[in-house]
Amino acid sequence: MNFAGSFPGTRMRRNRYDGWNRRLVAENALSAADLIWPIFLCKGEGQRIPVASMPGVVRVSADLAAEHVAEAAALGIPAVALFPYTPIGERDEDGTEALDPDNVLCRAARALKAAHPDLGLIGDVALDTFTTHGHDGVVRDGYVDNEESVKILCRQAVLMAQAGVDVVAPSDMMDGRIGTIRAALDAEGLIHTRIMSYAAKYASGLYAPFRDAVGSEALRPDSKRLGDKKTYQMDPANSDEALREVAMDIAEGADMVMVKPGLPYLDIVRRVRDAFGMPTFAYQVSGEYSMIMAAVERGWLDHDRAMMETLMAFKRAGCHGVLTYFAVSAAKLLKAG
Numbered sequence: 001m002n003f004a005g006s007f008p009g010t011r012m013r014r015n016r017y018d019g020w021n022r023r024l025v026a027e028n029a030l031s032a033a034d035l036i037w038p039i040f041l042c043k044g045e046g047q048r049i050p051v052a053s054m055p056g057v058v059r060v061s062a063d064l065a066a067e068h069v070a071e072a073a074a075l076g077i078p079a080v081a082l083f084p085y086t087p088i089g090e091r092d093e094d095g096t097e098a099l100d101p102d103n104v105l106c107r108a109a110r111a112l113k114a115a116h117p118d119l120g121l122i123g124d125v126a127l128d129t130f131t132t133h134g135h136d137g138v139v140r141d142g143y144v145d146n147e148e149s150v151k152i153l154c155r156q157a158v159l160m161a162q163a164g165v166d167v168v169a170p171s172d173m174m175d176g177r178i179g180t181i182r183a184a185l186d187a188e189g190l191i192h193t194r195i196m197s198y199a200a201k202y203a204s205g206l207y208a209p210f211r212d213a214v215g216s217e218a219l220r221p222d223s224k225r226l227g228d229k230k231t232y233q234m235d236p237a238n239s240d241e242a243l244r245e246v247a248m249d250i251a252e253g254a255d256m257v258m259v260k261p262g263l264p265y266l267d268i269v270r271r272v273r274d275a276f277g278m279p280t281f282a283y284q285v286s287g288e289y290s291m292i293m294a295a296v297e298r299g300w301l302d303h304d305r306a307m308m309e310t311l312m313a314f315k316r317a318g319c320h321g322v323l324t325y326f327a328v329s330a331a332k333l334l335k336a337g
Ligand code: PBG
Pocket: 124, 125, 126, 127, 128, 136, 171, 172, 206, 207, 208, 209, 210, 211, 229, 284, 285, 286, 287
């Protein structure tokens, strides 16, 4: 059967002839409701500090957080994702600040919930923003120890949920952490707290600007301290393995699953969506953002077109939503029509 028709009876360009027709036959649409905005939080008061490697991105102190997200909330962005910045001198080997109920993430969560009760708060569960070595868990005998790390992550997740975080998002890639975190939340009566699992997270070179944003200088490519995260994050060569990761996290109680990075892994997004039908998200990570912004700064790409085209790609691949540093710019553009 030939559903495509054939030329000249069929001319594919007819349905592209004018704007109303192109709108009419559009298969996918992007809306503000598809966007999650990651924000960086720093200590102190009245702080609003640009992140050098991410043009247009700033770190704000907890007292400015509510004001910082006001526009996002007004534009209909459903949720923001919170990431703490910790200067290298204030970190320690085990990332103990993660368990301080007054750390910057918890303080911002309380302030944001009070000011914007209808805005979803997603909290990053991982130790990399608090550890001197920058790993997502604790290092024992030169290895990121799975069970020791999971124990700490559970307490971190409970603390942020108690501070007002609606969705805990483990980005650490330890084995078994979803089930253990679910049990820890439930034991505290936090049965409504959702888990968005970074289920298929790859050991990517595209996280470099983020590591700058959160103060993990130790992780910079020129640093000898960390090496890499290849013993826990996934090998970019693999895709069947991503499905096993996602399947296990769903079995352990994940409410939403994420693939990360974004654009280079849209094949994984599509497979995950088709295989599980779960609420599926992708993270357009810092390196993806900065690549576009660097080209925009040189006049090589048009900001709005590059932004909207990449975001639409996530929808086409089957995402329910995208974590993206473009969230507010895109929502503004969508509103303007
Ligand atoms: C680690 C974490 C990373 C990002 C989010 N959470 C970096 C890493 O795994 O080293 C990267 C996000 C981005 O690049 O925008 N918990």
